Amino acid sequence: MPDDTPVFRPTADTQSGRDTITRKARQGAGGEIHQSPASDQYLTTAQGAPVSDNQNTLRAGPRGPALMEDFAMREKIFHFDHERIPERVVHARGYGAHGYFEVTDTLSDVTSAHLFQKAGRRVPAFVRFSTVAGNKGSMDLARDVRGFAVKLYTEEGNWDIVGNNIPVFFIQDPIKFPDLVHSVKEEPDRGFPQAQSAHDNFWDFISLMPESLHMIMWTMSDRAIPRSFRFMEGFGVHSFRLVDAGGRSTYVKFHWKPRQGLQSVLWDEAVKINGADPDFHRRDLWSAIESGDFPEWDLAVQLFDDDFADRFDFDILDPTKIIPEEDVPLRVVGKLVLNRNVDNFFAETEQVAFCTQNIVPGVDFTNDPLLQGRNFSYLDTQLKRLGGPNFTQIPVNAPRCPMHHFHQDGHMQTRGPSGRANYEPNSWAKGGPRADHNRGHRAFPEPVEGPKRKLRADSFADHYSQARQFYISQTTIEQDHIVDALVFELSKVETLAIRERVVAHLPNIDEALAQKVATGLGLKDMPAPHKPAVAPKTDLPPSAALSIIRNGPDSFRGRTLGIVMTDGVGDDLLDALISATGDAGGTVVLIAPAVGGVTTTGGKHVAANQKIDGAPSVLFDAVAVLADDKGAALLAGMHSARCFAADALAHGKFIALSAEAATLFNAGVNADGTDEAGQNAGIHILSEPQDAQVFLQDCGALRCWERIGG
């Protein structure tokens, strides 16, 4: 494809008004133009007929029966009755945003994909993040894997990298996927629990599927409770192929690395956030983009060849295994930026259809069995969900490059090509469209032979070595969280035999882990260890890349400070804290006993964003309480304020206080900043406005582990 092909750019003028955005987005995507209501428009039916009365149904007499003749009423109710479509069978709850992907380093040495031939090339992107198990209305902070699905609208068609925030999966074969999903979803007889893995069916299945143990280490880690979509990694999981113009293949694994760093919440925070704001993750993404703080990820690739694959301890086709970054380093080749919220959640986030089979020339599949199963499932599921084969015409799904094919008709067809030629070859439309061997996608001609049999390769048999490697790669704090998570989940399992069967797998990962979980569960005896098919390797070295704490943010950028203020708050301190947070790239949320706001010592009125009851400290990365003596006494009498303080302390938040507000935090915190009980770590008593800068520097760390015993 020539280099002067127009580069596709996302709509830039997103701030210019809702009508414009909607029209541009629809037009750009080749779809119909939607009409946004404006004040000078009149109401019509879907057929365009003006409506005379939208309050009263046509009746025979003022108290008489409704008349069938009222076509406006019937159309309205008919359409309403059919508003819902089936939710996704997994990943039902999700949130999407638009942006772009830009190549920062060419990959022309390994792939013929047009996108990667030149640094600086940019294509529009749509990303949908999701939880897996919960239904569409479930809460965001479920302990769960997060989907990280990326659609790149390239000039050679849509390329979907349908990944997760965890680089491995529970199972090795697609035939087990329905069993896995059934086991984690609500139990079929009772219809609960919702969006939780902490129940008998899930752990029963896991206890009988040792191949899931590596993934279990990840899902019991803090990876499964991210602080926000913006602070998590994404992974393509499978090994794919890149293929160059000469037909040479290189294996590749895809990684999305957040430029914001990695950050997760504590389980106690997750539980409370779910109550305080079940939309925490979607609100976070929406607000960040709306405020112009666009989240960014680097696309990094791990490239390797057959020699490496042959030497590697594990099978590169096995989706329950990673390739450590220390073995195959990451090469950063691009940047993903999310800079535009959807105009309409249903039209875009709900109707977007990702399919693993959507690849472009220069990219190809491998024989990873799970990937091959997925290639069937995604196309199939869209048919059910979106109602017919023409879902590719929905604007968010439509390619942004020219399309020429002979598909026709079907439900909801909106393309009506003219002319007589609807088959190929034909002699009507001279010259095209025709398949082009040089331009089109060509499968890598891997020689394949072997008897047809239902079997699993021996090279897939080691289920524990990498689970152990993951565990030993964690800091002590993170290892403790894995223990706590296993104990929590298994304590919700009612059947003792299931608890024991799970614990029986753990000595194959780490003896101390097994012992701690057994103790946490109050098991009388340690169950006999499960006998592995292949002895676990104990010599795999730890990998620093696997820890969140070792890869946390290095500043307060993109994070939020919650400031509780009362009447009598000092102007200087408040202003200093707000501007220091802004300088650090963070956001401030002002909280007060009443949402109307407070009056400062200087007599200024400051409106609040939240009333304290609706803004518990779990919603913020760091907190401050600024009050005078009277305000501190008022807060001390409020249950919500006491909980705010107690949680901020318990969760290791960095805390800034006016001297008077220190009383709210009682015990170890003294107004003069002395720390007899050692509980003052991470707590700043602000005396001077310049203390705010020092506080914000501290806040750059993840949280104050020192105070909470990390």
Ligand code: HDE
């Ligand atoms: Fe999916 N998965 N999956 N999955 N998956 C779906 O497709 C499936 C797997 C992932 O935001 C479904 O459109 C099978 C791995 C994401 O719209 C469905 C297997 C990974 C999303 C489906 C897997 C994923 C889905 C449901 C095992 C990480 C959400 C709705 C063979 C690499 C996409 C839909 C979105 C969604 C099938 C395993 C990621 C049913 C059969 C491994 C991020 O087709």
